[in-house]
Amino acid sequence: MFSIFPIEGGVCAANGFFADGISAGLKPNCEVDVAFIYSTSMCEVECLFTKNNFYAAPIAHYKMQEEKLKDDFKTNFVLINSKNANALTGDVGIMNIESIMSNLSKRFTEIKNPLMSSTGVIGVQLPVEKICESLSKINLNSKNNDNAKHAIMTTDRYPKSIAFEVVLDDNRSFKIGAICKGAGMINPSLATMLCFITTDALVPKNNLKEILQKNAYMTFNAISVDGDTSTNDTIMLLSNGQSGIYDKEAFSFALYKIMEYLSLEVVKDGEGATRVVAFEVLEAHSDDEAMVCAKALSNSLLVKTALFGCDPNWGRIASTIGASGVKCDAKRLQIFFDKVCVYKDGEIYFDRDNEEKAAKVLQKDSYKITCKLGTGNGSFTAYGCDLGHEYVKINADYRS
Structure with missing residues (x-):
């Protein structure tokens, strides 16, 4: 020890x-x-x-x-x-x-x-x-x-x-x-x-x-x-x-x-970043597929801009998972903003109450988005941030 x-x-x-x-x-x-x-x-x-x-x-x-x-x-x-x-x-x-x-x-x-x-x-x-x-x-x-x-x-x-x-x-x-x-x-x-x-x-x-x-x-x-x-x-x-x-x-x-x-x-410290987000992928077909999925989420510009606007747009999360190429099934998928479930096994849990709860999660400095794919035991967590106006400003002037 x-x-x-x-x-x-x-x-x-x-x-x-x-x-x-x-x-x-x-x-x-x-x-x-x-x-x-x-x-x-x-x-x-x-x-x-x-x-x-x-x-x-x-x-x-x-x-x-x-x-x-x-x-x-x-x-x-x-x-x-x-x-x-x-x-x-x-x-x-x-x-x-x-x-x-x-x-x-x-x-x-x-x-x-x-x-x-x-x-x-x-x-x-x-x-x-x-x-x-x-x-x-x-x-x-x-x-x-x-x-x-x-x-x-x-x-x-x-x-x-x-x-x-x-x-x-x-x-x-x-x-x-x-x-x-x-x-x-x-x-x-x-x-x-x-x-x-x-x-x-x-x-x-x-x-x-x-x-x-x-x-x-x-x-x-x-x-x-x-x-x-x-x-x-x-x-x-x-x-x-x-x-x-x-x-x-x-x-x-x-x-x-x-x-x-x-x-x-x-x-x-990401250029212009205001929030740090953990993208936790669970129940993937394999650890490698979980990694591919988690990194796709942390890289998605549409996801990042939604995070910047504190918009719990879970559809962008689901779309990115489907486009990542990993084994997935909409009837097994579960999506959580911290502990707030917005989608589970083909059912939408995004009424006004849950949307307000999810939006409050996204206003925090750091939080976790968990996606359970329901296809195996693979897991991986990637880390990312939001993307906003300041990022464009910094990189437009980078050589000056």
Whole structure:
């Protein structure tokens, strides 16, 4: 058994990790726009990336390093820039990363096998000179999680970070922390965001990918804001092992709580979002079909706009289920807004009283829409938000 406690420090909380944010002039008014994460010892690293076929240059560079170094693939430094995605930039985009990494390694002999991540506008080459000039501002001894989490933000309304200390029954402990950004281009195919997780737990390399993938399935792979999958999605897990402690069950649970919190924060921060909604699908033919159905609901623009208007239009829910391609039968379907049943087994329960009750549910900041398909035992819950005027405004002006 184990206990888990929230602590301060975010991505700097684990032993041996440092981070900060600096200004390279990519954002106006000298705002921080480049973050770094540094470990005093080499880290095992595992990543999950976007499913977009046009993945960005930092992802291509990571995969090249992984293939080149194979079993020796470790790092102790990650550089993250905002405002520029370095995506669809061809070979030049990768060369620009290599130039920045080379500059880093020359300035700081402590840095080994540095990696890069980017977020921002697609189709623009990195301002290499600006970024390289800013590297002189890096202090590897800095523990400034606040600057780091602000530096990676783009359209986010607020920064996102969290950290835990996990104490085992014998009083040995390890720490885990993270920073994350994401608000738009969020789709359940990893989700469009950057998330960096650090831990001093001594996690075996062969456990990292398994645990990361399992927890992503129920968290970042289950959220949607607008149904668009970006070119830069990254979840990066760094383990430096400095605590010397590892318990698989405890680590997996702590990682899940980190990823659950941050993924729901991304939905809550959805561009212009006013509500967070859980789409729970039960009694599906299989878990996979439940997932397809739940994600269809969380992605539907018609459903999202109804949620924005607090309109309990259950017909849009039913229509989306029928269009999702899963096995379903109108005579077995049940639809609930929280505990308010509006449709059950072919019968409509949408009189004036129930409509008013359902409308009150939709006025809450968060609630659950449950759909029972009656075709099996499969289940899955996806998370989404409403979609309104502010989303259009933000994305119409994104490059400015």
